[in-house]
Amino acid sequence: MKYSIVLSSLFVFTFFSCSSELMLVEDQKRPIEIFTEFWSFVDEHYIYFDQKDVDWNEVRDRYSRLIEDTMTEEELYRVCHEALLELRDGHNRIETPNLYVPSYNFQEGYTIEFSAELIEQEYLNNSMQRIGNIHYGIVSDNIGYVYISDMERYGSFSTIVREMKEQGVIGLVIDIRNNGGGDSNPVIDILGDFVSESKTLGYYIEKSGPGHDDITELMEVRAEPSSDFTFDLPVVVLTNRKSYSASSYFASMFGELPSVTLVGQITGGGGGGNYGYQLSNQWIVAVSASDFVNSDLESIEPGVKPDIEIENSKDRLEAGIDDMLEKALNIIQN
Numbered sequence: 001m002k003y004s005i006v007l008s009s010l011f012v013f014t015f016f017s018c019s020s021e022l023m024l025v026e027d028q029k030r031p032i033e034i035f036t037e038f039w040s041f042v043d044e045h046y047i048y049f050d051q052k053d054v055d056w057n058e059v060r061d062r063y064s065r066l067i068e069d070t071m072t073e074e075e076l077y078r079v080c081h082e083a084l085l086e087l088r089d090g091h092n093r094i095e096t097p098n099l100y101v102p103s104y105n106f107q108e109g110y111t112i113e114f115s116a117e118l119i120e121q122e123y124l125n126n127s128m129q130r131i132g133n134i135h136y137g138i139v140s141d142n143i144g145y146v147y148i149s150d151m152e153r154y155g156s157f158s159t160i161v162r163e164m165k166e167q168g169v170i171g172l173v174i175d176i177r178n179n180g181g182g183d184s185n186p187v188i189d190i191l192g193d194f195v196s197e198s199k200t201l202g203y204y205i206e207k208s209g210p211g212h213d214d215i216t217e218l219m220e221v222r223a224e225p226s227s228d229f230t231f232d233l234p235v236v237v238l239t240n241r242k243s244y245s246a247s248s249y250f251a252s253m254f255g256e257l258p259s260v261t262l263v264g265q266i267t268g269g270g271g272g273g274n275y276g277y278q279l280s281n282q283w284i285v286a287v288s289a290s291d292f293v294n295s296d297l298e299s300i301e302p303g304v305k306p307d308i309e310i311e312n313s314k315d316r317l318e319a320g321i322d323d324m325l326e327k328a329l330n331i332i333q334n
Contacts, residue, residue: 028281031076032067038080038094038285039064041277042087044210046287048272048301052087059086074099077283084287089301090244091272091288106268106303110241113312114177115322116147122320131156136164143332144169145325151182151246158193161231171234171332173325174254181245181270187253191223193231194257199223201253203297206290207275218293223253235260236328239306244268251304252294261331262306264324271301 028034039060049056063083067076073096081101084092090106116135120128124137124145132153136146144164148154164172191201203218237254239247239262248267254260272288279285293299308331312323 030069031071032064032069034076034279034281034283035064035067035080037279038283039083041279041285042084042092042287043212045207045275045277045289046087046092047205047207047215047289047291048087048089048299049212051299051301052089054086059083073281077101080283084285087287089272089288090268090270091274092286094283094285096283106244106270107241110265111311111313112178112241112265113314113317114240114242115317116149116178118317118320118322119145119147119175119325123322123325131160134160136160138164138167138169139173139329141329141333142167142169143329144172145175146172147175148179148247148250150179151184151250155186157186157190161193162229165229165231165233169233171236172231173236173238173328173332175238175325176243176247176250177238177240177264177324178242179244179247179250180242181247184246184249187246187250188221188223191253191257192226193229194235194254194259195223195225196230196232197225199256200295201256202292202294202300204290204292206273218297221253221292232259234332236331237262238264238324238328239267239304240265240324241268241303243304245270248300248304249292252292252300255304255307256295261308261328262304263308263310263328263331264306265309265311266303266305267300269301269303271299 043056063079066079077099080094084094085104088104090104093103123139128135128137133150134148134154134156139145201221201223203220206216208214208216239251248270251267255262271292273290274286275289276286291299310324310327316323
């Protein structure tokens with residue numbers, strides 16, 4: 001029986017081992033019927049066709065010519081997977097009970113160099129502390145440093161920031177490099193500590209029907225100031241191409257604040273929230289069915305651009321220097 005399932009913006013993927021001879025059972029639908037079912041679900045629920053400039057009808061015509069009644073389940077899966085890759089979306093996925101191939105590689109073409117160990121040794125003098133997925137400490141010139149490695153178990157962020165201000169820091173570096181995402185919902189509350197008045201952070205949009213243009217009205221996202229605290233000092237957020245999904249939300253929302261400077265590489269994007277479906281042959285298909293846009297109505301799906309673009313190099317890291325972090329410290333010091 002078919003059913004629909006709503007998934008979070010970064011679903012926890014299950015990786016399966018590959019099998020080379022997975023034949024379709026005789027009572028299942030023909031391969032072309034499965035392909036059409038897959039194609040139709042994506043056609044009705046995917047939100048980024050225009051943004052990705054993909055003619056999904058042309059994709060159907062091109063890939064359906066590869067479908068044969070005698071093909072194995074793995075061969076059919078490969079055709080569907082390749083068709084889905086045409087959308088260049090790291091959140092899209094298709095999996096069988098026995099097979100999953102990773103989705104679109106949004107990091108391809110980027111040089112990504114980062115070492116949390118280097119920062120702990122060279123900048124924090126091995127004094128880094130950790131609570132959940134938050135690593136933090138004080139670097140030179142009394143600047144607070146907070147590294148969020150994953151957008152899960154970071155609920156202590158506000159407590160840490162408040163303690164740092166009490167300690168007299170002159171600014172804060174928030175590092176979300178190599179952060180693959182997770183739960184973006186706490187970010188709005190976190191931002192309450194960084195605004196003195198109500199502030200628009202962007203807008204959510206969702207699919208509302210089967211047509212490519214069927215989307216909801218803009219749903220405003222606002223940060224409301226905390227009643228008992230404001231961090232009114234300079235903030236730099238460090239990003240790289242591995243900052244994906246919920247960390248792109250984080251970068252975009254923080255980037256709306258005048259006291260915040262984004263430094264590093266464009267993030268990996270991943271603005272879409274997943275919507276999933278089980279095909280009649282028990283395969284699971286999930287695609288991006290919502291979007292987040294900033295206050296200028298720019299989607300974060302392609303990535304959030306930094307205010308100051310800078311990359312690390314392998315040679316400099318090996319010499320003990322993180323150029324992205326050096327730039328962030330320089331901004332706060334000056």
